[in-house]
Amino acid sequence: MPLRRLARDLLLGLLTALFLIPFLIMLRNSLVDAHQITAPHRYWLPWPLTLENYRELFTNPSVPMGRSLLNSFLIATVTAPVSTLLASMAGYALARLRVPGRNLVTGFIVATLMIPGSVTFVPTFVVVGALGGVNTLWGLIVPGLFNAFAVLLFRNFYLRFPVELEEAGRLDGLGHLGVYRRIVLPASGTMIASLGALSFIDSWNAFLWPLVIGQDPSAWTAQIALSTFLTAQTVNLPGLFAGAIVTVLPLVVMFLVAQRHIVQGIAMSGIK
Structure with a gap:
């Protein structure tokens, strides 16, 4: 042994x-x-x-790496909690509210997972552009606030949630919102932490949408700034490697802190 x-x-x-x-x-x-x-x-x-590579990384006037890192941090820290909370509320509604068409709505949500992102990319850009979201932080954030996969994970989690706890809350005079806010949401800490961490990582690594919306350097994210070191004309290897280290550090810290919650959250969701 x-x-x-x-x-x-x-x-x-x-x-x-x-x-x-x-x-x-x-x-x-x-x-x-x-x-x-x-x-x-x-x-x-x-x-x-x-350490000259790191000094040049943050002093290069053509690549605002400091501003880009700040933009990525703001986008990820807003998207992660808001999208997770919205998914939790939607998942609880689909699991507990006895309303006509509930299963049909769930089926539509599953169907959206089968639609390639390239199909909805252009319509989303047209809508955001018409609303003035180009080169703005809200244009980078809002389209990423709705996650169908997270909704299904929360739905499966709440289907296995003890109904007795909710019934005890209703005996105390709580409605659906009160039960969710005071009983269900505090008991969903593991799921919220795991999906919040995954949402943070996904938002931080996003490239195509920020590339199209953030056309001005002031709206660049870290990934867009990093891509400027690798072009068809020149390849700045020192800046590329230094930038890669700087941009990957937040993800390493996030994963080390939340790895236990990520594993437990996926296991508790009921999806293997």
């Missing part, structure tokens, strides 16, 4: 090392100059170390 556990731990360690190699290479390349990145002889430990 100890031998089997040792073999399992060694295998997990090997797989973890293989997974971390690309990140170590990225970190190494962000701490050296362009000559060392493209040199024929590679060294795992960068020497001499330099």
Whole structure:
């Protein structure tokens, strides 16, 4: 038994090392100059170390990396809680409210998951553009506030929620909104944390929609600013690797903090 556990731990360690190699290479390349990145002889430990790439990253006048990171942070921190709360409310309504057409609405929500994003991309852009959302933060945020997949996850979660707790709340005079706000929502912490974390990661990594809506550099997100280091004419490898490290750090922190909630939330949703 100890031998089997040792073999399992060694295998997990090997797989973890293989997974971390690309990140170590990225970190190494962000701490050296362009000559060392493209040199024929590679060294795992960068020497001499330099932080010049990071300094140039935030002082480059043509790429507002600081403003782009702030935009990404604002978009993600607004989208994650609001979209999760809306999905929770919709999922609870579909699971508990006995109204005609409830199953039909659920079927329509499932059908939206089968529609490719490229089909709705142009109509969404036309609507947002007509409302003046180009080069604005609300134009970047609002289309991402509605997540059909999260609604279905919450619906499955609330279908398994103990009805006795809700009935106890109704005996105390609470209506549907009171039961949801005082009993159901506080008990949904794991689901909210897991889907909120996934929504944050998805918003932070979004590229195509911010690329189309954020046409002015003041409305760029971190991913758009990062893409400017890789063009058909030039490739700024030091800036690209330094920018990649800066933009991936918030996601690493988010995942390390919320990984337990993500696993538990998906398991509790009823979808394997």
